[in-house]
Amino acid sequence: MTDVKFKKLALIGIGLIGSSIARSVKAHGLADEIVCAARTADTRRIALELGIVDAAYENPVDAVKGADLVILCTPIGTYGPLAATIGPALEAGTILTDVGSVKEAVVKAVTPHLPDYVDFIPGHPVAGTEKSGPAAGFAELFIGRWFILTPTPKSSHEGLEKLTAFWTAMGSKVETMDPAHHDLVLAITSHIPHLIAYNIVGTADDLEDVTQSEVIKYSAGGFRDFTRIAASDPTMWRDVFLHNKDAVLEMLGRFSEDLTALQRAIRREDGDTLFEIFSRTRAIRRQIIDAGQETAEPDFGRIHSPDDE
């Protein structure tokens, strides 16, 4: 295994993802020094109080000084301006990577601002929760989850190996993919699910004939699962949809076509078609559980007990 110890890790942004990286890097001894940059004083204070970084700066230029690994952990829309700011301050051979949920737009936004001697290797951990901020992170977030590397033609072979070893050490399984293909895969496995979750929760919020308190009371019938996803950070998700527009619109078109077919089957009372569609989808759940991407416990293993009330 490649030796995977960095001198100085600079995290730009220290929310759910950044702070989980900090915790995991600390737990596994993957860097001698961990620093972060964050916009607001409160975030910097909390990160320091949690003891997950050695220093916290307001200016990202201060954070990246002398760093051999820099990870962008802010919303995607900030990556271009951030790259312009820190680009000149990065040292030769420094690996610059990110955790953005969209990749093609990130490559386009970041690359032009970087000196040639910076080793830019975009990436995306397919792991997360609906919570935000430095206190929401935890060291185990990446265990058993995929990390997708989407190298550019200029990413170095050694950098790729080192970054692979880094994420592997944090418990991830690492895969390499073309940025455009990444965006298509994530459009269906993540972006569309978030969009329709936001949408149904919005629809339910707007009804006149069903009150909001009824929606809340009877949410255990299925709705509450969607509210978890729809509680995700609005800034992050706005940026995802703005930056993965084409793939999202493409997948959304297919989703809507299929929904129209289901609607027609209900209108025509075509029970056989409904049964056939509802039967097919069970197999996928089984495969996700078998692939270790999900718990087999019913109801996600939510606790059902007298104390549950």
Added chain:
Amino acid sequence: MTDVKFKKLALIGIGLIGSSIARSVKAHGLADEIVCAARTADTRRIALELGIVDAAYENPVDAVKGADLVILCTPIGTYGPLAATIGPALEAGTILTDVGSVKEAVVKAVTPHLPDYVDFIPGHPVAGTEKSGPAAGFAELFIGRWFILTPTPKSSHEGLEKLTAFWTAMGSKVETMDPAHHDLVLAITSHIPHLIAYNIVGTADDLEDVTQSEVIKYSAGGFRDFTRIAASDPTMWRDVFLHNKDAVLEMLGRFSEDLTALQRAIRREDGDTLFEIFSRTRAIRRQIIDAGQETAEPDFGRIHSPDDE
């Protein structure tokens, strides 16, 4: 509190819901005798082996003999024929109730088959998981969950009180509602969430440019939450959509309208509209958690640990 002990409880159907009732009734001593009817020999054998019923019959007529409480726990489409079969065998004063996820169609299907001296009080426990069959049930399923009574004009006051006490003893919170309103509320809180979960899992299964194995690998980005719902029993859900057609089509129309607006915002790169919609939905999650209908743990409290792999 009303004295809530039945002489003999007959469960028609002993799957997830029926077997959970059997377990809970046993745990709380709510009936002297519990019997069930089930179509297949295997189901009867499992129910007996689990020790959750005192007897299991193939013919529902045998099960309801001498019962003072009969609960229909089969898919909704079977309720009409079942009522025709057991109607003449029911005794005077017997309470007949059900657990069907749709209420207006159930009232219409069952009522014509019942002698006047039977006390028919339809109901619906808003609780469940994606699993099926007698082994999937558990006594705690109804704790802290709502049970909705939708009495008909002929349901007796004493019957209503007794059934309320029965479900309260099993840990449920009981509410009374008009059947048509029930179907509208559940269309948005349960039926549409199931429909769009089935739909997106179907869409993902059909893509040419993203492989099924990619969908499975990267499902942790949000998709896997939908597969849980889409793993629910196809027979049950076919029947729900066939029997709640009007309310489902009505709510689906609103969902699609809202989705078109979101689609337009993405196409026009209207970040402010996206941000505004994505911000509104967080509040609903908070209220569901505060109402005790959901765990506050991130990611549903799914376990994240080295053993998780």
